[in-house]
Amino acid sequence: xxxxxxxxxxxxxxxxxxxxVKSAQRMAFHLLQHDRGGAQRLAAALTHALQDMRHCSxxxxxxESQVCATCLDPRRDARLLCVVETxxxxxxxxxxxxxxxxxxxxxxRLSPLDGVGVGDIGAARLLERAGDGVVEEVILATGxxxxxxxxxxxxxxxxxxxxxxxxxxxRGVPAGSELEYVDLSTIAHAMGDRx
Amino acid sequence: xxxxxxxxxxxxxxxxxxxxVKSAQRMAFHLLQHDRGGAQRLAAALTHALQDMRHCSxxxxxxESQVCATCLDPRRDARLLCVVETxxxxxxxxxxxxxxxxxxxxxxRLSPLDGVGVGDIGAARLLERAGDGVVEEVILATGxxxxxxxxxxxxxxxxxxxxxxxxxxxRGVPAGSELEYVDLSTIAHAMGDRx
Numbered sequence: 001x002x003x004x005x006x007x008x009x010x011x012x013x014x015x016x017x018x019x020x021v022k023s024a025q026r027m028a029f030h031l032l033q034h035d036r037g038g039a040q041r042l043a044a045a046l047t048h049a050l051q052d053m054r055h056c057s058x059x060x061x062x063x064e065s066q067v068c069a070t071c072l073d074p075r076r077d078a079r080l081l082c083v084v085e086t087x088x089x090x091x092x093x094x095x096x097x098x099x100x101x102x103x104x105x106x107x108x109r110l111s112p113l114d115g116v117g118v119g120d121i122g123a124a125r126l127l128e129r130a131g132d133g134v135v136e137e138v139i140l141a142t143g144x145x146x147x148x149x150x151x152x153x154x155x156x157x158x159x160x161x162x163x164x165x166x167x168x169x170x171r172g173v174p175a176g177s178e179l180e181y182v183d184l185s186t187i188a189h190a191m192g193d194r195x
Numbered sequence: 196x197x198x199x200x201x202x203x204x205x206x207x208x209x210x211x212x213x214x215x216v217k218s219a220q221r222m223a224f225h226l227l228q229h230d231r232g233g234a235q236r237l238a239a240a241l242t243h244a245l246q247d248m249r250h251c252s253x254x255x256x257x258x259e260s261q262v263c264a265t266c267l268d269p270r271r272d273a274r275l276l277c278v279v280e281t282x283x284x285x286x287x288x289x290x291x292x293x294x295x296x297x298x299x300x301x302x303x304r305l306s307p308l309d310g311v312g313v314g315d316i317g318a319a320r321l322l323e324r325a326g327d328g329v330v331e332e333v334i335l336a337t338g339x340x341x342x343x344x345x346x347x348x349x350x351x352x353x354x355x356x357x358x359x360x361x362x363x364x365x366r367g368v369p370a371g372s373e374l375e376y377v378d379l380s381t382i383a384h385a386m387g388d389r390x
Contacts (some may be wrong), residue, residue: 003236005247006257012240015233025283030212032248038210043241045207046234052200053227062201062227088220107228191284194294
């Protein structure tokens with residue numbers, strides 16, 4: 001059973017992150033057997049997104065305009081710049097309703113083992129953006145994984161060199177958790193940063 | 196952050212089996228940021244597969260021809276017909292090298308809870324195919340899940356009604372396993388079918 005059109009589809013689906021050969025097969029069979037409309041829609045959505053999505057020239061997130069709606073919003077506090085790894089992280093912060101400043105989206109994080117260096121996460125663009133004379137504080141909201149911490153450390157050093165105030169999201173016990181189920185490193189940080 | 200082209204891509208990816216909103220976001224960001232070539236290839240592969248893939252008129256598997264290569268192979272034993280749920284199951288049997296007959300691919304299995312009835316898995320087409328006067332034995336190789344068993348039972352009853360010999364793959368202890376790690380129902384079946 002070697003069918004080039006089917007094998008090509010399975011190969012293309014395998015390139016998606018988190019999709020192995022079994023999932024790719026299942027997806028291809030599902031689309032061809034049960035959801036040809038979905039397959040058509042996915043092909044069109046891919047083409048449309050490739051054509052229309054570009055990076056915001058200010059915050060680097062994905063947008064269909066030159067500058068994204070958030071960066072253009074005059075109600076935003078332009079003195080605050082929050083650095084996040086991905087648009088999904090930005091969306092999570094927005095949903096929290098706790099932040100009124102602007103953003104810079106790295107579209108990644110430092111990961112020396114995977115060959116992702118400072119140049120690959122737009123650090124130079126961030127320094128240029130943060131040094132616009134309006135930004136006063138940069139909030140580093142990269143993740144608290146090892147890679148997120150390394151990214152925050154490297155960017156923090158460079159940003160402090162520009163004379164900016166640099167902060168990091170607080171670490172602590174998540175809302176709604178029982179202490180006994182919280183990992184020890186989180187408890188230690190929460191104790192150290194108690195207020 | 197509401198960007199129609201991006202949201203459309205995320206929605207289309209969510210329709211893939213096993214993909215939730217978080218995975219769909221991650222896939223969309225990955226494609227746009229790191230693998231635009233992969234996105235282009237996926238769009239082309241989808242269009243290509245939708246255009247070219249049809250069902251084999253004999254075994255119902257996916258093929259680009261009227262009749263698939265397996266069904267056309269004169270070295271195959273046309274007296275044996277093996278019924279499988281998916282092309283992936285067929286491929287697994289082929290890799291095992293243990294079968295030289297022909298196939299019928301259901302492209303599914305009975306699942307009354309999901310509204311998948313006998314009509315949805317091509318049972319009428321199977322009965323027509325199996326009743327061609329050449330087939331002598333039908334091997335039901337649907338899975339040993341509850342749904343696979345129900346499918347085998349329903350198809351077996353109908354096929355026996357045509358006067359055909361109907362068999363099922365043997366159940367037993369998987370090759371290379373230690374008995375202590377095999378589940379009890381498998382051991383019970385292996386004991387009952389001992390030879």
